[in-house]
Amino acid sequence: xxxxxxxxxxxxxxxxxxxxxxxxxxxxxxxxxxxxxxxxxxxxxxxxxxxxxxxxxxxxxxxxxxxxxxxxxxxxxxxxxxxxxxxxxxxxxxxxxxxxxxxxxxxxxxxxxxxxxxxxxxxxxxxxxxxxxxxxxxxxxxxxxxxxxxxxxxxxxxxxxxxxxxxxxxxxxxxxxxxxxxxxxxxxxxxxxxxxxxxxxxxxxxxxxxxx
Amino acid sequence: xxxxxxxxxxxxxxxxxxxxxxxxxxxxxxxxxxxxxxxxxxxxxxxxxxxxxxxxxxxxxxxxxxxxxxxxxxxxxxxxxxxxxxxxxxxxxxxxxxxxxxxxxxxxxxxxxxxxxxxxxxxxxxxxxxxxxxxxxxxxxxxxxxxxxxxxxxxxxxxxxxxxxxxxxxxxxxxxxxxxxxxxxxxxx
Numbered sequence: 001x002x003x004x005x006x007x008x009x010x011x012x013x014x015x016x017x018x019x020x021x022x023x024x025x026x027x028x029x030x031x032x033x034x035x036x037x038x039x040x041x042x043x044x045x046x047x048x049x050x051x052x053x054x055x056x057x058x059x060x061x062x063x064x065x066x067x068x069x070x071x072x073x074x075x076x077x078x079x080x081x082x083x084x085x086x087x088x089x090x091x092x093x094x095x096x097x098x099x100x101x102x103x104x105x106x107x108x109x110x111x112x113x114x115x116x117x118x119x120x121x122x123x124x125x126x127x128x129x130x131x132x133x134x135x136x137x138x139x140x141x142x143x144x145x146x147x148x149x150x151x152x153x154x155x156x157x158x159x160x161x162x163x164x165x166x167x168x169x170x171x172x173x174x175x176x177x178x179x180x181x182x183x184x185x186x187x188x189x190x191x192x193x194x195x196x197x198x199x200x201x202x203x204x205x206x207x208x209x210x211x212x
Numbered sequence: 213x214x215x216x217x218x219x220x221x222x223x224x225x226x227x228x229x230x231x232x233x234x235x236x237x238x239x240x241x242x243x244x245x246x247x248x249x250x251x252x253x254x255x256x257x258x259x260x261x262x263x264x265x266x267x268x269x270x271x272x273x274x275x276x277x278x279x280x281x282x283x284x285x286x287x288x289x290x291x292x293x294x295x296x297x298x299x300x301x302x303x304x305x306x307x308x309x310x311x312x313x314x315x316x317x318x319x320x321x322x323x324x325x326x327x328x329x330x331x332x333x334x335x336x337x338x339x340x341x342x343x344x345x346x347x348x349x350x351x352x353x354x355x356x357x358x359x360x361x362x363x364x365x366x367x368x369x370x371x372x373x374x375x376x377x378x379x380x381x382x383x384x385x386x387x388x389x390x391x392x393x394x395x396x397x398x399x400x401x
Contacts, residue, residue: 054362
């Protein structure tokens with residue numbers, strides 16, 4: 001069963017068993033051990049068991065094996081590129097291999113990339129709606145309104161300019177009565193005098209007051 | 213010549229300097245790996261791979277820990293990969309009661325017997341039994357025990373090699389030793 005109140009003493013017990021615990025920490029552990037037989041028992045184990053394990057002999061496959069393995073490693077490294085010629089990743093050059101800044105930096109770069117991507121796909125803002133313009137005008141003081149009005153009027157052409165404007169032929173013709181168009185001889189279907197018979201010319205002369 | 217000089221020499225293109233490092237750490241590394249995988253052929257392969265990885269990545273060795281610690285870190289990663297491929301456990305049933313009893317006595321469970329006096333040279337094989345109990349530990353605890361007891365690394369270096377805090381390494385070690393004692397008691401019933 002987990003002894004929750006003993007959890008904080010485990011690392012101290014290891015230090016104590018190795019003889020590296022001093023001062024207040026040692027006194028703190030000793031106070032705990034005086035009232036906790038389980039921890040005291042564990043401390044005994046930490047003192048004796050590693051000592052027993054340390055006396056275990058190292059596995060030794062023999063001198064022949066060691067020599068053979070050294071030769072094999074030596075042959076292998078002669079077939080490998082020199083370690084100094086290998087290019088290290090940029091983040092290692094920057095000393096970021098175990099840096100505490102590694103993850104925050106990566107997160108910041110990711111955020112910046114996300115913002116950049118958003119800005120690149122962002123549409124231009126829509127033109128202001130008419131009501132927005134009206135609302136903007138409503139905020140102007142009288143003097144500004146007068147100035148604005150003058151400016152707007154300056155954009156409207158005067159009558160002179162209207163007269164000098166040369167509307168295109170089709171517009172003018174569309175505005176004329178059909179007879180005028182016929183007189184102008186520009187209506188393709190308008191019969192020409194030379195195409196009329198004598199009777200028709202007489203009838204037409206009577207109609208307009210005599211042309212013959 | 214110290215490790216740093218040999219590393220500089222290797223990086224400068226003198227492969228023979230790296231061979232000196234191999235000779236220096238070959239045996240302790242073998243002992244460490246063997247305690248984790250408990251297989252002669254696999255141990256030999258892992259040790260060889262560890263040195264080749266160390267050679268090819270020597271330019272990345274930053275010197276925050278010792279070269280020995282760095283080698284153990286690489287070896288531990290190789291062992292973990294091997295461990296994932298095939299878990300190995302040892303049953304208490306595989307061990308004779310007498311052997312377990314000797315191990316228990318050595319661990320100070322019977323009247324505070326001096327371990328050295330009971331299990332000296334020529335003893336009845338309690339050490340292999342105890343080592344096989346170590347092999348039953350969860351991989352992380354086994355690694356910490358092997359690094360501390362067999363490879364004699366300080367807890368600060370164990371923390372670097374295993375990627376944990378120093379305090380976590382000590383707590384793992386505490387759990388491992390407590391568990392070993394519990395198994396010894398269980399086997400003695």
